[in-house]
Amino acid sequence: MDWLPLFFLHPVSLYQGAAFPFALLFNYLCTMDSFSTRARHLFLLAGGGALAVAAMRSYALLVFIPALCTVVLITSLSPQRVHRPTFFFQMSWQTLCHLGLHYTEYYLQEAPSTRFCITLSSLMLLTQRVTSLSLDIWEGKVGASSGGGRSRSSLSEHLGKALPYFSYLLFFPALLGGPLWSFQRFQARVQGSSSLSPRCSCWALSWRGLQILGLECTKVFMRGVLSAGVGLTDCQRLECIYVVWATAGLFKLTYYSHWMLDDTLLHAAGFGSESGQGPGEEGYVPDADIWTLETTHRISLFTRKWNQSTARWLRRLVFQQSRVWPLLQTFAFSAWWHGLHPGQVFGFLCWAVMVEADYLIHTFADLFIRSQPMRLLYRILTWAHTQLIMAYIMLAVEARSLSSLWVLCHSYNSVFPVVYCILLFLLVKRKCKFN
Template sequence: MFRMDWLQLFFLHPVSLYQGAAFPFAFLFNYLCIMDSFSIRARYLFLLAGGGVLALVAMGPYALLIFIPTVCAVALFSLHGPQEVHRLTFFFQMGWQTLCHLGLHYTEYYLQEPPPMRFYIVLSSLMLLTQRVTSLSLDICEGKVEAATGGIHNRSSRTLPYFSYLLFFPALLGGPLCSFQRFQACVERSSSLYPTISFWALAWRGLQIVGLECLKVVLRRVVSAGAGLDDCQQLECVCIMWSTAGLFKLTYYSHWILDDSLLYAAGFGSEVDQKSGEEGYTPDGDMWTLETTHKISLFARHWNRSTARWLRRLIFQNSRRWPVGQTFAFSAWWHGLHPGQVFGFLCWSVMVEADYLIHTFANEYISSWPLRLLYRALTWAHTQLIIAYVMLAVEGRSLASLCRLCCSYNSIFPGVYCVLLFLLAKRKQKCN
């Protein structure tokens, strides 16, 4: 029974299954790059062909929803100047992704039918494609990457790396955002500098995945043995929320490690030399920081770190007013605008604003170490509970699930921070 649960929880998950099937091709790509006969153009074609095949196998006919925006994005990169390309690609890509999410809304909420699993895989891959498209368009706009304009020869030499970057198979279904500069530097490095794969590094990642999946099995049994949010009372609701959020966290952690392992096997991972690229490799998972921090703002910056960096560059740094609110609002749009997601991300933005004021006030008035220790313990527990609340809202997605969560005893935790935000903001206004 234990073995079957473990298989169902991880290895039989569709995305994990396809990611696992891509490992032999990642090893093959790494091996061929070490060979002198494997040209740079052949490397780009291998990554592009692998992405195309993986998309067709994982998504079936729905793969067209990935191929069409990819071709359109490369066309926009080639036909428009650096000053226009980001705005045009941003609105096209987000518009296309929003239409696909609206199709999911129509199927789930209007037709009351479960969408095909392959459509969910497409939406997940499309969100990652949006990251790569907008990251590359920003690089072109800022002059970090040369635009594919000019003569026919110049365009053809630039468009192949663009296509390969947008569809390269190690990052098609998951993984942290890799900048185009880093991607290009990794592909075009000489054979003598191409990294060899460490068996122990991959074995350590595998052990971490196994450990997380075993914890998931235990926690899942604890959650299934308890009551739901409809039937719980007071502290029981807190335990249910915390343990359910723990299941989501463990799932994310194991998938992030798997995605990181696939990138490492192909030569794009964290152990690769970072001197040639402007941006270093940023793994999505930082379990120690996420589980020990007592600051919601720090949790937000370290949860899915490459996405957090992308949102900061794309939205936060370009927002003149309410940058935190705009960033989380855009994140809700990017995730699909389900009722639970809209509420969850907006609630998270309010909690981040409250977190800044609370810790600023505490640093001014709490000086003795026993009180600081007590304060850190209380804010750690409160941070984890608020994050669990937000996570259940976002993952629940539907309005019915959101209503159950809001009507439960757990709403007291974000409520406390909302009251503190009001009081401290009023105090700050008076001081100013």
């Protein structure tokens, strides 16, 4: 069976690792008073361009073009009008690129280029930064340098105003991965004086490196266990539950390691958890909260903690702007943003239903389960059910073909989401009676 994450995350990790010396150099240069704000922006932009060309080759144009068009839109439209056209242009561009992947995989029946997959991953991250910036301008959090196209400023002045936007959209520590940084925090970090710039902690980097090494060793062990056993197409009945759980565990380890590497690269460049945070602003959000993800018994909490910065971005961009079925719209948009592969459409819609069921199940459980032993038993059972449902959804989302999705849906693992669907139906009826 073919799955997505192991296809491109390993090459991305190699390029992220190669960017570490430049991140350390940038952090060191920021301690010098002679390293001006404009020089910092140029360093980050040049590093992003070089990293894009090294990782994507000619496909890098697919990232540079929307970044350029976004800056043109931001600097030419009024703040009240900037968000909608910017959003639709960026999503249209990304969708066309995803359709190219669909054409290669499903029509030509060919394996897509690794560099093209890296480009799509970078485009998805660019979409986060583009829409976050346009929302900030629309909401008045960021003052846009728009002049309606009638400004008589020189070309150099226009480029000087546009440079922070280009630098933010293409800065190299976040080009191929990493949690979403707001434009305000990015600017605060770049403009900060040398006395306020966080110095790279050798101990912190070493500790992160040890964690990544531990995750990689565990991943090698899990891959060996899986390769020695049967796959999902060959497993029998209850054996398929173990296969899906173990395969999802390998995927999670891959993502945890990748997210931690991205976080370490940002930290090495000085974009640490404490940098650039203003009063009243949400703090730095790392993508991986491994402890919570592996111990929670609530699907809703797992959803908020899985790829945390993306979850917050989706909440702000879609959930808070939707008046009808906000949860369904959020997961539907997430499927669109990921590329609308069959497994993604099925997986994200199933995820939305599971979150809705999770809210009702735990609400009723809090009302009717009183004794401590029963609460402990309930927590253990719901923890196991949560982990198995999320393993099922993860394999559905990562499926590369309809045949893989078909095999998954016809395994015993489908019992777990079906149980939550039945409970959702019964609890909705009961809730209506109470109302």
